Amino acid sequence: MSAAEIVVTGLHKRYRATRALDGMSFTVRPGLVTGFVGPNGAGKSTTMRVILGLAAADAGTALVAGKPYRSLRHPLRHVGALLDAVAPHPGRTARNHLLWLAHAQGLSARRVDRVIEQVGLTPAARRKAGGYSLGMRQRLGIAAALLGDPPILMLDEPFNGMDPGGIVWMRGFLRSLAAEGRALLVSSHLMSEVQDTADRLVVAGRGRALADAGVAELIAAASGNRVAVRTTARPDATRVLGRAGGAVSATGPDTVTVSGLPADRVAALLTHGAVPFSELTAHRATLEEVYLELTRDAAEFRAATPTEAPR
Numbered sequence: 001m002s003a004a005e006i007v008v009t010g011l012h013k014r015y016r017a018t019r020a021l022d023g024m025s026f027t028v029r030p031g032l033v034t035g036f037v038g039p040n041g042a043g044k045s046t047t048m049r050v051i052l053g054l055a056a057a058d059a060g061t062a063l064v065a066g067k068p069y070r071s072l073r074h075p076l077r078h079v080g081a082l083l084d085a086v087a088p089h090p091g092r093t094a095r096n097h098l099l100w101l102a103h104a105q106g107l108s109a110r111r112v113d114r115v116i117e118q119v120g121l122t123p124a125a126r127r128k129a130g131g132y133s134l135g136m137r138q139r140l141g142i143a144a145a146l147l148g149d150p151p152i153l154m155l156d157e158p159f160n161g162m163d164p165g166g167i168v169w170m171r172g173f174l175r176s177l178a179a180e181g182r183a184l185l186v187s188s189h190l191m192s193e194v195q196d197t198a199d200r201l202v203v204a205g206r207g208r209a210l211a212d213a214g215v216a217e218l219i220a221a222a223s224g225n226r227v228a229v230r231t232t233a234r235p236d237a238t239r240v241l242g243r244a245g246g247a248v249s250a251t252g253p254d255t256v257t258v259s260g261l262p263a264d265r266v267a268a269l270l271t272h273g274a275v276p277f278s279e280l281t282a283h284r285a286t287l288e289e290v291y292l293e294l295t296r297d298a299a300e301f302r303a304a305t306p307t308e309a310p311r
């Protein structure tokens with residue numbers, strides 16, 4: 001097992017009548033951002049707390065670099081975590097807060113200045129944290145997670161409270177940390193951010209992983225090789241594409257939709273058959289569509305479908 005890997009296997013946990021985890025299993029790999037998504041109550045925070053040894057599982061294992069977190073000698077040099085936007089002492093400056101954390105871990109003041117710079121807090125580092133915005137507190141929390149220069153990072157909702165500029169920064173920052181070979185587990189309810197940031201996705205629902213797969217793979221599977229073609233020769237297009245195994249349906253006077261053939265093959269078949277076409281668009285599902293489909297039966301709370309208003 002790599003030093004930058006989390007392996008969660010068959011975690012179960014109950015809180016009285018609530019089954020918080022019910023066989024949660026997945027792997028977080030080095031060099032990749034793994035998005036951790038799922039409806040409220042799906043068990044994401046509980047899983048992260050179990051990985052960090054803050055909650056005990058009733059069954060199953062959570063290994064960090066091959067060991068349970070609690071048996072790591074210098075845990076913060078293995079895993080950095082942002083669980084809630086940190087609430088440092090309001091009267092303490094960000095730099096003093098980090099110096100205090102660094103001291104407790106036997107880390108140098110040089111690391112403190114390095115992580116402040118990495119998260120872009122240098123101009124505010126000597127200001128009291130009590131006046132920080134939520135976005136700044138998120139940056140401070142990430143600086144704290146990076147102090148031990150860990151190969152694994154676990155971030156709960158890092159996009160929370162970030163303004164659009166902050167979101168763009170966060171996306172690039174998470175990608176750059178993964179590019180350095182670190183393993184990142186990032187929980188979020190913002191599907192568009194996950195789609196733009198994550199390589200892999202663990203979808204949690206009712207205490208287990210409903211999917212643990214590549215983002216591109218999930219989107220391709222949900223997109224179903226559907227291609228829309230605009231053509232003045234609809235019957236010819238239908239014949240050529242049908243003969244190659246595509247299921248073709250007319251969707252407008254000069255458009256057809258083909259399923260079962262990738263877009264480049266559709267283009268090649270039409271060109272080879274001398275069928276004129278002016279537009280060819282591959283249907284691409286969004287991660288939000290993939291997510292809603294996967295979690296349809298797993299959401300703990302769901303608004304009733306609105307019924308038609310009485311006239």
Ligand SMILES: Nc1ncnc2c1ncn2[C@@H]1O[C@H](COP(=O)(O)OP(=O)(O)OP(=O)(O)O)[C@@H](O)[C@H]1O
Pocket residue numbers: 015018019020038039040041042043044045046047204
């Ligand atoms: N300390 C606790 N005591 C009792 N029940 C708990 C406790 N922590 C979590 N639970 C319950 O366990 C289930 C899983 O909760 P968890 O917070 O792990 O979900 P989540 O996926 O992180 O949700 P959210 O997206 O809302 O943060 C929920 O039903 C929750 O109410």
